[in-house]
Amino acid sequence: MLNQLDGHTILIGLMAYPIRHSMSPTMHNHSFEKLGLNYAYLAFEVDDKTLPKAIDSIRALDMRGSNISMPNKQTVIPLLDKLDPTAEMIGAVNTIVNDNGVLTGYTTDGVGFMQSLDDENLNIRGQKMVLSGAGGAGTAIAIQAAFDGVKEMAIFNRDDEFLENAQRNVDIINEKTDCKATLHHLEDQDDFKAQLADAFIYCDSTSVGMNPLEGQTLISDPSWFRKDLIVYDTVYAPRTTKLMEVAEAGHVDHVFNGLGMMLEQGAAAFKLWTGEDMPVDYIHDILFSEDK
Structure with missing residues (x-):
């Protein structure tokens, strides 16, 4: 992956607390590498107190988006510009997509x-x-x-x-x-x-x-x-x-x-950000072989 990082790399995040245990960076970064996409996915420990500034950073840094997990899935909603109809009905967001500064919330869980x-x-x-x-x-x-x-x-x-x-x-x-x-x-x-x-x-x-x-x-x-x-x-x-x-x-x-759910919700989010299908079988073998 280090060979891909340059001045054109597109950043995607994961905002939650706690989050250091997450397998999402492994899943997405291996997918980017497998498909030759110039993206990077990083985890950030963000709670409800730091969430507003973190969401502002998506626009400020021109990130493509972010995943959202506990305890932020519902508190993030007022900070977004739009909600997908499913996210609006459910009242929770786990994926944000940034389209030229307009942040739309989705749920793929x-x-x-x-x-x-x-x-x-x-x-x-x-x-x-x-x-x-x-x-x-x-x-x-x-x-x-x-x-x-x-x-x-x-x-x-x-x-x-x-x-x-x-x-x-x-x-x-x-x-x-x-x-x-x-x-x-x-x-x-x-x-x-x-x-x-x-x-x-x-x-x-x-x-x-x-x-x-x-x-x-x-x-x-x-x-x-x-x-x-x-x-x-x-x-x-x-x-x-x-x-x-x-x-x-x-x-x-x-x-x-919840590993299977994590994989499949991640695949849905991956599609929203990149327009590409995640190599699910390839990522499945990586995630399920990890000794955790």
Whole structure:
């Protein structure tokens, strides 16, 4: 890659906190190199306090754009010029594209989630999903899954600042899709277990399991899981989360971390920035061979 960097190199960023664990720079920079594109992708630790100046820098430095991750996916919206219709509906942004100083926000998380399951030949359309979390990623997953044909969805969230957003997600799904969504409180463990009993897939979209919550999980009892339940943790650092360990102890056949989702959402963002298709198979081999 060093042979490509020059005065014409186009910069793309990733703004989140924490972010040093991210595999996105590896994914995008290997893609640029593979395709011979004169771009560079760098990670910047940016929280909600430094986010406004960071977004201004996209214009000031004529960056092509940036990825946005926790805790900035929703707080970034007022700082942008436009939103893609899907991002506007979801109320979260994970990708910014800069067109001559006009910043447009997109969300690719939901598409990435659904595509990652398709990549594994797992079809959740027409099935019941239990989803924990209603932040940027959880919202994108919920609404995309509903639009793509998930039949029933039980959304669980703590009684915290995201509970109102969880209710909003339920309302949008029920009003605009054929999916039947219901809101549940994570504090009600009996209800949580009961909803999982007839679910086809459980997805944890929270940050529980990653630093600084590494080693923690919302479900600690393997008996909550069935062999034929799909268990999906959107966290991918560490590669094996505590939730995954519990699911494997429960003899679940299909247990995933968020690496596949990260790859596919990244491919969608890559297309928005460059107009080119990411070499997904090539990047898959790199990401999944990393010893993390």
